[in-house]
Amino acid sequence: MDIVEQLKQNSTLTEDQFLELIKTNDPTLRDSLFTAAQEAVTYLLERKVYLQGVLTFTNHCSRNCFYCELRAENKDMKRYRMNWEQIRAACAEGYHMGLRTFILEAGEDPYYTDMIMCNLLANLKEEFPDCALTLALGERSKASYTRLFKSGADRYLLRFETADPLHFSRLHPPSYSLSTKINCFNDIKEIGYETDTGFLVGAPYEMPDYLVRDLTLMQELSPQSISLSPFVPQEGTSFRRHLPCGLETYLRLIAILRIMFPKANIAAPYRLKHVHPQGQLMAVLAGANVLRVPICPICPAFRCCGPSRASTWDWSPTASRWSWTEATPLWERR
Numbered sequence: 001m002d003i004v005e006q007l008k009q010n011s012t013l014t015e016d017q018f019l020e021l022i023k024t025n026d027p028t029l030r031d032s033l034f035t036a037a038q039e040a041v042t043y044l045l046e047r048k049v050y051l052q053g054v055l056t057f058t059n060h061c062s063r064n065c066f067y068c069e070l071r072a073e074n075k076d077m078k079r080y081r082m083n084w085e086q087i088r089a090a091c092a093e094g095y096h097m098g099l100r101t102f103i104l105e106a107g108e109d110p111y112y113t114d115m116i117m118c119n120l121l122a123n124l125k126e127e128f129p130d131c132a133l134t135l136a137l138g139e140r141s142k143a144s145y146t147r148l149f150k151s152g153a154d155r156y157l158l159r160f161e162t163a164d165p166l167h168f169s170r171l172h173p174p175s176y177s178l179s180t181k182i183n184c185f186n187d188i189k190e191i192g193y194e195t196d197t198g199f200l201v202g203a204p205y206e207m208p209d210y211l212v213r214d215l216t217l218m219q220e221l222s223p224q225s226i227s228l229s230p231f232v233p234q235e236g237t238s239f240r241r242h243l244p245c246g247l248e249t250y251l252r253l254i255a256i257l258r259i260m261f262p263k264a265n266i267a268a269p270y271r272l273k274h275v276h277p278q279g280q281l282m283a284v285l286a287g288a289n290v291l292r293v294p295i296c297p298i299c300p301a302f303r304c305c306g307p308s309r310a311s312t313w314d315w316s317p318t319a320s321r322w323s324w325t326e327a328t329p330l331w332e333r334r
């Protein structure tokens with residue numbers, strides 16, 4: 001029985017076998033991996049692809065992860081915070097486009113206290129009762145996660161970034177720890193959130209062995225949704241001159257995870273467009289079933305990866321809505 005067949009039957013492999021799938025130059029093995037992932041999407045998920053809107057409602061962050069442009073020490077970053085009306089209007093735009101899941105994403109911004117977030121969630125639930133709300137707010141206390149859950153949050157996205165403690169320490173300041181992330185993840189699961197986690201792919205200092213550890217940890221955590229983040233060098237970080245994530249490795253990991261977790265939601269993030277113009281589509285072909293699109297008119301991701309034409313967005317407080325003053329088709333923009 002070949003490795004892919006074993007993965008299909010057991011949903012796991014030995015570390016050496018995972019490594020072989022990640023590194024193989026054998027075209028037959030590679031084809032067999034992607035074919036099996038496609039079969040899982042076709043037969044188990046009926047080839048359905050879901051859309052989710054990502055709203056980065058603040059880009060302030062008190063932390064300093066070395067790979068992230070939102071890090072507090074990046075003084076060149078133009079910062080913003082959105083108020084309730086702006087958040088509501090962005091979600092309304094997304095709702096009219098057909099989105100029924102909103103991911104409220106942020107750096108760890110102490111401005112948005114539990115009280116503010118709970119009000120925000122309750123109001124969004126009231127306004128969009130048929131929508132699922134995912135939070136991606138980083139590490140918080142169990143009491144805080146519980147309050148947010150009770151106020152209407154359905155899912156929580158918390159990536160562990162890398163399962164290797166040494167690699168983790170090279171991507172984060174010394175006070176951050178992998179075990180804290182895992183404890184937070186376990187709290188989230190215990191409270192009853194639908195869980196979403198994943199890791200960085202292509203980060204500086206990454207070794208293939210580390211990716212195997214990531215896969216093994218994914219097996220232990222057993223999330224309902226999976227979000228792999230492709231490393232893309234960002235200004236304002238010490239890794240700004242590193243190469244971005246390799247597309248082939250990223251796609252193989254998506255395919256492996258699809259076979260390991262046949263029924264999980266696996267995201268194709270919009271950041272993949274920085275790795276390859278068709279990166280999101282290729283991730284779907286490799287086994288992802290969720291397309292994520294930015295819906296925040298302020299954040300830079302929207303301007304380069306947004307779903308609609310938007311060269312200049314303005315907030316009109318009197319009309320309580322976003323409007324664009326100049327529309328340039330995506331394909332005409334540089």
Ligand code: SF4
Binds near residue numbers: 061072
């Ligand atoms: S990865 Fe998250 S916690 Fe770390 S600096 Fe970026 S936004 Fe903040």
